[in-house]
Amino acid sequence: MARPRSAGYDEQREQILAAAAALFALRGYTATTMNGVAAACGVSKPTLYHYVRDKHDLLAQIARGHVQRLEALVSEVDAAGLAPEARLRELISRFMAAYAGARNEHRVLTEDVRFLEPAARSEVLDGQRRVVDAFASTIGGLRPDLEADALAKPLAMLVFGMMNWTFTWWRSDGAVDSSALAAMVQQLLTGGLPAVQAARGSAGAALRRNAAVDAGVPDVGRRTVPER
């Protein structure tokens, strides 16, 4: 019968992942050394290698853990059964809070995914895609015409841009707190979404444009910038 793991195994593992995420976030994956990770954790390198197979596995554990937490967040919001607008607000609010509480892991996820080995990278990218799809389908619930034009996903990516970029410059000790930023993103999106127009050039827009022309309806979809 196998000997059970030490009582502090999971705590030690979590501490190693957190310290490595801090170094990866600061210097990037490649410039971070396993010696540096071990030193930051106060353990020897052989001990570090007791918790991770190699450097790629260390990165994979950090990235997988973070994306799994994000997917769990989506599941929690799903379970609440909210209407699209409330659901979108809840997603933004929870994601901004999650990012603020896991800045290092978040930066690693967004910048160092390219260094993952193919299997781990696919796993992480699949998780990210499911998360993006949750945002895109909620936006599509508010604007089915944009979803028909395949614009719900690009729009979701703009929202992720606002959220992701925030944590490259935002400081927790600064003048603006993360919930105020979440509110700004929500307000900008909720207020701006009605102003977003179906783009010309997409398959859905072209079909509906032709239909509109056939029916003698003015073709407002051709304007990409609203006139005032």
Added chain:
Amino acid sequence: MARPRSAGYDEQREQILAAAAALFALRGYTATTMNGVAAACGVSKPTLYHYVRDKHDLLAQIARGHVQRLEALVSEVDAAGLAPEARLRELISRFMAAYAGARNEHRVLTEDVRFLEPAARSEVLDGQRRVVDAFASTIGGLRPDLEADALAKPLAMLVFGMMNWTFTWWRSDGAVDSSALAAMVQQLLTGGLPAVQAARGSAGAALRRNAAVDAGVPDVGRRTVPER
């Protein structure tokens, strides 16, 4: 008298910077080798070192060149003397086009600035700050109350988030072209800006809140999320 530079010096230098930017964007600064840069350019390593002092100088030339082009863009828009809303649309449209045409340099600027040596890093960050300020002051022209609350700059950073993040996922051969994305950013911002509320907690908001209370005016500034 010093020997003049070869006729093709500047062209060769530009080619080297472009090839290096492509490698930095793909693998990151640290994981890119000077041997790899030389091979990608089809020149020997000593030739490469004729154009750059060292690896840090190569990165500095790429980052400085890109941020200088962005500053030139701001100057051009300034010269047009547009009203705030038109100016903001023009800035967004030109920046998205510039990013689309210099994706590698843009990714290097946003991800590898941390590897610059202090003097070059300061220079680049100063340029980026001036560019952000141009967006923030234009937003402040549209919403002086947000600027008074020091929220124009965070809002400008949300706009940069949308623009910067776009070029981590957008493909020029995909279904959505970059001008359509620029239009979406413009519409989201122009449509959403009126919905953004002054945040509680900032110095300006606190001052005006007190003034409002003193005058017996309802304090709408305390709500960070609009009720519906």
Added chain:
DNA sequence: CCTACCGATCGGTAGG
């Protein structure tokens, strides 16, 4: 302009 090569430091693992 190239081959050859340096001081150093990397990720990962040996024996005990």
Added chain:
DNA sequence: CCTACCGATCGGTAGG
């Protein structure tokens, strides 16, 4: 025999 480590050092490769 197992695990959980340590001090020391391996083979390869980086920037220059």
